[in-house]
Amino acid sequence: MMDYKGYKAQIDFDNDAGIFVGAVINTRDGITFTGRSVDELRRAFREAVDDYLAMACDMAGNTEQPYSGKLAIRVNPMLHRAIATCAEREGKSVAAWVADQLTQATGINAVKAG
Numbered sequence: 001m002m003d004y005k006g007y008k009a010q011i012d013f014d015n016d017a018g019i020f021v022g023a024v025i026n027t028r029d030g031i032t033f034t035g036r037s038v039d040e041l042r043r044a045f046r047e048a049v050d051d052y053l054a055m056a057c058d059m060a061g062n063t064e065q066p067y068s069g070k071l072a073i074r075v076n077p078m079l080h081r082a083i084a085t086c087a088e089r090e091g092k093s094v095a096a097w098v099a100d101q102l103t104q105a106t107g108i109n110a111v112k113a114g
Contacts, residue, residue: 002041007049009023020038033047
């Protein structure tokens, strides 16, 4: 995982092309980049984010801010108790248990923010 100016990127390796492929994961806007080495990939990531932010300035600041990864929700007390019971049964914190359930429900393989 790479982090730059609050934007986080997940990195994969394209074996057929022989390059690293990165995508910013905490925004809905499609920000992608590639590199043949780690240094080239880091440079490309920073350039992609900087270009995205520069484009936003040209468009009167219409960029999407990166998602923080923090989600505050309110539930009724009975549901809260049931969630806490499930989390305890699995030896997890409430936050970890809820994150696992949301990951499963969305089909998204969540990556821990670092």
